[in-house]
Amino acid sequence: MEINVTFQNMLSDFFLKYIPSRNTYSVNTIKAYRDTFVLLCQYHKDCIKKPISKIKMDAIDEKYVYGFLNWLEVDKHYSSSSLNQRLAGLHAFFRYVQSHAPEYQALCQTVLGIKYKKVLSMPMNYLTVGAIKLVLAQPDINSMEGIRDLALIALLYDSGTRVQELADMTIGDLRYEKPATIKATGKGGKTRIIPIMPQTADILREYIRVIGNTCPTAPLFFNKNKQKLSRAGITYILQKHVNLARKNNRDMFPKNVTPHVLRRSKAMHLLEGGVNLIYIRDFLGHASVTTTEIYAKANPEIKRKAIEAASIDVLPEEHFSSDEKAELLDWLKGII
Numbered sequence: 001m002e003i004n005v006t007f008q009n010m011l012s013d014f015f016l017k018y019i020p021s022r023n024t025y026s027v028n029t030i031k032a033y034r035d036t037f038v039l040l041c042q043y044h045k046d047c048i049k050k051p052i053s054k055i056k057m058d059a060i061d062e063k064y065v066y067g068f069l070n071w072l073e074v075d076k077h078y079s080s081s082s083l084n085q086r087l088a089g090l091h092a093f094f095r096y097v098q099s100h101a102p103e104y105q106a107l108c109q110t111v112l113g114i115k116y117k118k119v120l121s122m123p124m125n126y127l128t129v130g131a132i133k134l135v136l137a138q139p140d141i142n143s144m145e146g147i148r149d150l151a152l153i154a155l156l157y158d159s160g161t162r163v164q165e166l167a168d169m170t171i172g173d174l175r176y177e178k179p180a181t182i183k184a185t186g187k188g189g190k191t192r193i194i195p196i197m198p199q200t201a202d203i204l205r206e207y208i209r210v211i212g213n214t215c216p217t218a219p220l221f222f223n224k225n226k227q228k229l230s231r232a233g234i235t236y237i238l239q240k241h242v243n244l245a246r247k248n249n250r251d252m253f254p255k256n257v258t259p260h261v262l263r264r265s266k267a268m269h270l271l272e273g274g275v276n277l278i279y280i281r282d283f284l285g286h287a288s289v290t291t292t293e294i295y296a297k298a299n300p301e302i303k304r305k306a307i308e309a310a311s312i313d314v315l316p317e318e319h320f321s322s323d324e325k326a327e328l329l330d331w332l333k334g335i336i
Contacts, residue, residue, distance in 0.1 A: 007055045011037060014096050026187040028164065036089030039076075043068045057097070062110040065090060069114075080117040087116060125254040126265040132157055134249055138241040144210055149237050151207035152221050152229075155182065156238070156259055158200040160266035160284050162186065163231045163259035171208065172216025176201055186285040194283065234259055 015034070019025055025033075044052040047067070065087075072078040072086060091112055098108035127135075136153060140146035156166055165184040173183040180201035185191045196204075208214065219228030229237075235258060242257045254261070263284070270280050 007057050007060055008053065010057055010097055010101065011093070013100070014093055018096055018100075024188045026164075029187070032085060033089040033092060036086045037093075039072065039086065040068055040090075043071050047071055057101070057104060058107055060111075061107055062114065065111050065114060080119045084116045084119065087114060090114075125256070125261050126268045127257070127261060128252065128265075129269065131245070131249070131252040132262075132265060134245040134252065135238075135241050138244045147207050147210050148221065149241060151203050152234065152237060153241060153262075154200050154203050155196065156234070157262045157266055158196050159184065159194045160263050160270075161194070162263065162285075163234050165285075166221070166259070167229055167231055167234060169220040170216060171214060171218050171220055173220065174204060174208070176205060184285065190285065192282065192285050231259075238262070 015030075019030060019033075041052050044050070044055065069083055069087065072083055078086070091114075094108045094111045097104050098112070136150065136157075139149040139153070141150055152166070155161075156163075159166075159182050161169075161182075161184045165186055168185055169182065175181045175183075178198075179195050180198065181193045181195055183191055183193055221229045221234070223229055223233060238259055239257060242253060246253045267280055267284060270283065271277075275283075
């Protein structure tokens, strides 16, 4: 490979050849990387004032990257966490260049040596059991839309799934037989089977009966056009019912409640329920227990003794015995 290979050639190969050949990149990660380089092109046009179509690979050096990051911070008012996200995209690209064009080894090392900005540790937002009960009490179960919203919020909390995982679920991913489970497809196309509480399964069973669709490939949650709900659509539904619950209980809800807050809440309730971090790691689909440890650091106090205690006071009343509910914890332990 010539030492003066263009930046465009390497970038094109990175997105069109390298990334599609890997299964470790989620759709959202790819979009974040794409947006990073869209911004880089804008920076080059506005600040360098030269055609980016002819820029050589060795021109994207440490000084150039620092200039780009400073532009994002000063002109675009990016936060430290947002700057780190853009730097992560650049690091991924330069790791690719490093392995596919060894002649740029020194250049890559200088860029990869640029450190992430320190981000102030903020208190982790999560909802109490009481707050989640209030949210679940808001949907009008006398309407089809209300039944859908209740099923969506109950599953979002009980399964601890990411919002994109919930959006991608199909009717065929749901299994009612004891112990009831839902299949989630996470980052990198990895799937995992998640146990759900009996009362959540009851809500979903009623929801499926009401919509009258049992096609296994149909989206589990859909809009008026019968298309699967988007991430924004799921967020809107959740926030609508959170806002209703907040009216008379402002102190129970943080300013911004997103689907990820419900995921955090489930993790914290499992932790407080005495569930081992290893089980929570696999439940949430984390690649490493190090990620899961964030929850332990946020609230190290263990308040409850079993996973059921984290759900029994949250979801609607059901008529299953303690032995039947205990099967969920045993099953979860058994798959590790």
